[in-house]
Amino acid sequence: MSAPVLIKVGGALLENAQALQALFAALADVQRLRPVMIIHGGGCIVEQQLAAMGMVSEKKDGLRITPPEQMAVITGALAGTSNKQLLAYGLNAGMKAVGVCIGDAFTVEASVLDPALGCVGQCSEDGSAGDPALLKLLVDNGYTPIISSIAVSREGQLLNVNADQAALALCQLLQAELVLLSDVEGILDGERQLIPEIDQQKADQLVAEGVITDGMAVKVQAALQAARTLGRSIAVASWREPEKLTDLLAGKPVGTKVLG
Template sequence: MTKWVIKLGGAVLNCEDAAAALFKVMSEQKDAQFIIVHGGGSLVDTWLQDAGFVSSKHEGLRISPREQMPYIVGALAGCANKQLMAQAIASKMIPIGISLFEAGITSTQKLKALGLVGTCSEGCINLVPTLLEKNMLPIISSIGFDSDGTWYNVNADEAAAAIAKSLDAELIFMTDVEAVLDANKQPLHQLDALQISELINSGVIQGGMQVKVETSLLAAQHLRRGVYISSWQKPENLNALLNQEHVGTKIVP
C-alpha cells in the first residue's frame, strides 16, 4: 500500500471547508495511507499580533525568539492541529494529532539568529507506522524537540520532507498556489536543480516559495523520484496526483 505524506499549508485553515474537501478525497482512497504534516503561519501571525509581538522572517523562515514560542506552539500544535483533526473526524477518519518527536524526528537549533527554529534529524521513536497499521491518520504539527526537551519551530516543508524520507513515502506539497510560477506568472510544469538555481538567482523564486522549492528538490534527491507542488484549493488536484496524473509543478532530482 502506497504511503503519501501530504504537507498542508496553514492557509487551508482560513478557507471554509477546504480541509474537509481534501479529507473526503483521502477517505475515498482504499489503496493508500496518508500522513498529514501542517504549518499554520497565518494563525501564528494572528496569535503573535494579539499578544503584542512583532513577527519577522528571514529567507522565508519565521524568526522564533524564546518568548514567542508558547504562542507559536499553541497555534501550531494546539489550535491548527485540532482544527484539522476536527475536519478529519467529520470525514469519518480517525486522526491522531502528534508533534515531530512522536513521528521520529529530533530537532536542534538551525541558526542562533533565527531563535528557536529547528532542524530535522532521525529520532529514536516513530509512532507513525503503528498508527497506519491501525488505520489511523497521523496529523503532525511542525513543532519539534531536542534530546533535552527544548521545543523548536520547524519549517513544515522541511518536516514533511524528513518524514517522507523516513517512511520512503510519496510527497505532495499542497499550497495556496496552483504551481510554481515563472517570471511571467505562468505555471511551470516541471523543474530540476539547474532550473531552480536559475530562478532563485534571478529573483523569480524567493521567500517562502524558495524554501519550499529547495526543500522539494532535496526530498526528490533523497527519495529518488519526483515531488509535487500543487494547490489545496482544488481537491481534484489531490485526487489526480493520487491517480498518477501530473498537475501542479513536479520537482525532479
C-alpha cells in the same frame, strides 16, 4: 500495505472552511487506497496569536524568527489550534484522525538551526535521525496522523521547524510519497504561469532572478532534496483543486513535478 502518502498543507487553507472540507473528503477517498498522513504549517494562525499578544513576527529567508519568549505562543498556535482544527475536519470526514507533532517519541530529531533565529529547528540532512515507530503504529492500525512541525531537541527544548522541511524529514524517514500543497497551482515562472517540471538548475536560476522567493524557495528546496533522496519526483500542487489528488497520485500531470 502500499507506501503512505504524506500531504503537506498550510497557508490560507487553514482559514478556508469550504476548502478544508473538500480537501479532507478527497483525502478520505485516497485513504481507501493507501495510508495517508498530513503535516501542516499554520503561519496565519501564528501571526494572529502573536499579534493578539502584542508580539511582532519576523521572517528571514522564508523562516520565522522564533525568540524564546514567543515559543509558547507558536507552539500553541501550531501544535494546538492549527492541529486540532485540522483534526476536527479529519474526524468529520470519517477518518480516524490523531493529532501529533514531530517531537512525539522523537519521531523526527531536531537541533537549533542558528542561534540568531532563536528556537528555529533543523532536521538531519538525510532524514535518518528519528524514530518512525509511532507513525507506523498509527498508520498500520488505520489511523490518520495529523502532524505539526513542533520538535523537541535532545536537551528538551521546544523548536519550531519549517513545515516543508519537516515534511522532507518525514518522507525520508518513512519512504513516503510527498505532495506539497500550496495556495497556488504549483511553481510559477516570472509571468505567473505554471512550470510543469523543475530541476535544481532551473530552480537555482529562478531563485537568482528573484522569481522564487521566501516560503516558496524553502518549499522548492525541500522538494528537490526529497526527490534526490527518494529517487522519484515530488509534486507541488494546489489545495484549491482537491478533486485532482487522485489523478496526481496516479501519476497524471497535476501542478509542478520536482525532479531530483
